[in-house]
Amino acid sequence: MIREITIGQYYPADSFIHRLDPRVKIVCTLLFLISLFVQNSLPGYVVATLFLAFVIRASKVPFKFIVRGLKAIILLLMFTVVMNLFLTKGGAVLVRVWIFQITEAGLRISVFMAVRLIYLIIGSSLMTLTTTPNALTDGIESLLRPLDKLHVPVHEVAMIMSIALRFIPILLEETDKIMKAQIARGADLESGNILQRAKAMVPILVPLFVSAFRRANDLALAMEARCYFGGEGRTKMKPLAYGRRDYMAYFAVMSYVAVAFAAGRFLPFHVWIF
Amino acid sequence: MSIKLEHVNYVYGAGTAYEKQALRDVSLEIPQGQFVGIIGHTGSGKSTLIQHLNGLVKADSGAVYFNRENIYVDGYDMKGLRGQVGLVFQYPEYQLFEEDVLSDVCFGPKNQGLPKEECEKRAREALELVGFPEKYYHQSPFELSGGQKRRAAIAGVLAMKPKVLVLDEPTAGLDPAGRDDILDQVKYLHDQTGMTVVLVSHSMEDVARYVQRIIVMNKGEKMLDGTPKEVFAHYKELEAVGLAAPQVTYVMHDLKARGIRVETMVTTVEEAAAEILRVLKA
Ligand SMILES: Nc1ncnc2c1ncn2[C@@H]1O[C@H](COP(=O)(O)OP(=O)(O)O)[C@@H](O)[C@H]1O
Ligand SMILES: [Mg+2]
Numbered sequence: 346m347i348r349e350i351t352i353g354q355y356y357p358a359d360s361f362i363h364r365l366d367p368r369v370k371i372v373c374t375l376l377f378l379i380s381l382f383v384q385n386s387l388p389g390y391v392v393a394t395l396f397l398a399f400v401i402r403a404s405k406v407p408f409k410f411i412v413r414g415l416k417a418i419i420l421l422l423m424f425t426v427v428m429n430l431f432l433t434k435g436g437a438v439l440v441r442v443w444i445f446q447i448t449e450a451g452l453r454i455s456v457f458m459a460v461r462l463i464y465l466i467i468g469s470s471l472m473t474l475t476t477t478p479n480a481l482t483d484g485i486e487s488l489l490r491p492l493d494k495l496h497v498p499v500h501e502v503a504m505i506m507s508i509a510l511r512f513i514p515i516l517l518e519e520t521d522k523i524m525k526a527q528i529a530r531g532a533d534l535e536s537g538n539i540l541q542r543a544k545a546m547v548p549i550l551v552p553l554f555v556s557a558f559r560r561a562n563d564l565a566l567a568m569e570a571r572c573y574f575g576g577e578g579r580t581k582m583k584p585l586a587y588g589r590r591d592y593m594a595y596f597a598v599m600s601y602v603a604v605a606f607a608a609g610r611f612l613p614f615h616v617w618i619f
Numbered sequence: 620m621s622i623k624l625e626h627v628n629y630v631y632g633a634g635t636a637y638e639k640q641a642l643r644d645v646s647l648e649i650p651q652g653q654f655v656g657i658i659g660h661t662g663s664g665k666s667t668l669i670q671h672l673n674g675l676v677k678a679d680s681g682a683v684y685f686n687r688e689n690i691y692v693d694g695y696d697m698k699g700l701r702g703q704v705g706l707v708f709q710y711p712e713y714q715l716f717e718e719d720v721l722s723d724v725c726f727g728p729k730n731q732g733l734p735k736e737e738c739e740k741r742a743r744e745a746l747e748l749v750g751f752p753e754k755y756y757h758q759s760p761f762e763l764s765g766g767q768k769r770r771a772a773i774a775g776v777l778a779m780k781p782k783v784l785v786l787d788e789p790t791a792g793l794d795p796a797g798r799d800d801i802l803d804q805v806k807y808l809h810d811q812t813g814m815t816v817v818l819v820s821h822s823m824e825d826v827a828r829y830v831q832r833i834i835v836m837n838k839g840e841k842m843l844d845g846t847p848k849e850v851f852a853h854y855k856e857l858e859a860v861g862l863a864a865p866q867v868t869y870v871m872h873d874l875k876a877r878g879i880r881v882e883t884m885v886t887t888v889e890e891a892a893a894e895i896l897r898v899l900k901a
Contacts, residue, residue, distance in 0.1 A: 356636050357636055358636075410636075522708065522713075523713065523714055525670070525675050525708070526706075526708045526711065526713075526714040527714060527726075528675060528701065529673060529675060529701055529705070529706040529708070529776070530701075530714075530726055530727040530730060530775060530776065530779070531698060531701055531702060531726075531727050531730030531731055531779065532726075532730055533698070533730065547716065548714070548716045548726065551716035552713055552714050552715065552716050555713075555716075555761065556713055
């Protein structure tokens with residue numbers, strides 16, 4: 346039941362995108378997100394859509410896994426759209442109901458905003474779906490390395506992140522087990538008012554916390570037993586290294602950014618108000 | 620109070636990248652009062668199977684009957700079923716949560732809606748049944764030893780007075796003495812109360828001495844089902860799937876192969892000793 350939650354879930358497959366260096370994927374995802382937000386014309390979005398469709402195909406991740414991430418933001422999406430729709434003023438008034446009115450600018454901005462948000466989620470899910478959590482933190486650590494100079498504990502932060510990510514599925518599984526065990530003892534987690542339900546969580550939360558602390562303790566001991574003392578002088582078994590396909594990916598994304606920018610700027614192509 | 624499974628199939632994570640068929644067309648019937656062992660490798664579907672017995676997991680296809688009633692019909696009293704089929708999970712000590720042992724054991728009966736005095740009475744009975752020392756009743760469950768925690772957790776299920784007790788690898792992680800202790804206690808429970816006991820294990824040796832019937836699971840399918848003697852007669856097949864028969868089975872077969880005409884259908888060391896003596900004396 347609880348396992349079905351997808352937070353940064355990895356989809357195992359063997360594709361060009363999966364094999365890219367995590368740094369490439371992080372940087373390219375950021376570039377893509379920025380390109381979305383500086384864009385506000387139809388041709389630009391057409392280019393972005395084509396590019397996104399191309400990457401999804403190349404990633405070999407089934408489409409239904411990619412859109413699954415959208416479920417989480419549906420409320421936020423509707424809120425944004427509604428706010429923009431009614432509160433942005435400009436251009437001709439299209440619809441007027443009582444004190445509310447929808448203007449051309451409102452419609453235009455809310456549609457673009459919705460597209461941006463959806464592409465933003467798809468773009469970043471694509472990154473997490475094709476990169477293992479460990480590779481992701483490796484990539485982040487490597488990209489943030491320069492901050493070492495400013496005495497930011499980059500290695501430690503990355504280690505904390507990778508441990509946290511590693512523990513999410515373990516704790517979910519543990520929660521599932523404990524829930525089942527307490528249900529088997531007749532615990533009722535579904536009925537009752539808020540207070541009763543909160544109380545019903547105690548038999549689940551207490552064992553969960555106990556187990557989380559126990560695991561953390563075991564892990565700390567195991568790390569110390571293997572002489573872990575932070576990042577200084579630590580080498581990697583598989584150091585990140587750029588290969589040909591990584592340069593190709595950088596090139597492709599740069600080209601996309603340039604084309605999308607040019608299309609948005611110089612193609613005077615409009616459909617109605619968009 | 621029999622339990623019956625008919626053509627049960629179960630798939631974890633259907634439609635995801637991690638799809639896994641855990642049970643494949645499993646049918647079996649467990650009559651009231653039987654002491655059954657379910658044996659299989661890690662990942663063979665034992666835990667999934669027993670979670671069907673009290674409706675914690677719902678089969679994708681097939682049916683489960685408790686007392687001849689289909690438990691999947693609308694409005695079936697699942698909570699009642701869970702009181703009658705008590706399920707002790709693997710490492711049950713990790714579900715303890717109350718401030719003291721006695722209140723933790725009361726959790727089950729309390730959920731059944733029994734009055735406080737009755738809960739406590741049942742908790743005391745259950746703790747006594749599993750041989751839990753009275754001096755620890757008011758201690759925090761987190762401060763007990765591994766074996767005592769496990770006893771407390773088993774008592775937590777027993778206190779609901781189930782007709783059927785299902786134990787998922789109750790000896791996992793215990794030392795040999797603790798293991799024998801728990802198994803002896805389970806056997807005692809079965810003999811005392813006459814309840815049905817389903818004992819899950821991945822060790823033949825553990826189970827052979829205690830149970831009346833063995834169900835062998837392999838890759839989600841029921842592979843063998845019969846008395847220990849019947850099942851161990853297939854020791855070659857068991858070996859092929861990485862489950863050894865008890866060592867005495869091998870000893871007896873070797874003896875026979877060397878011309879000592881012993882009966883090979885024995886399952887325990889005591890029986891083997893008696894059989895060898897019988898042949899030697901004859
Ligand atoms: N909650 C779960 N989610 C996904 N797969 C699971 C889950 N529980 C068990 N499995 C898988 O189902 C199969 C059977 O598991 P299980 O019934 O626990 O076997 P056993 O108890 O015999 O070790 C295993 O391959 C296991 O990986
Ligand atoms: Mg198991």
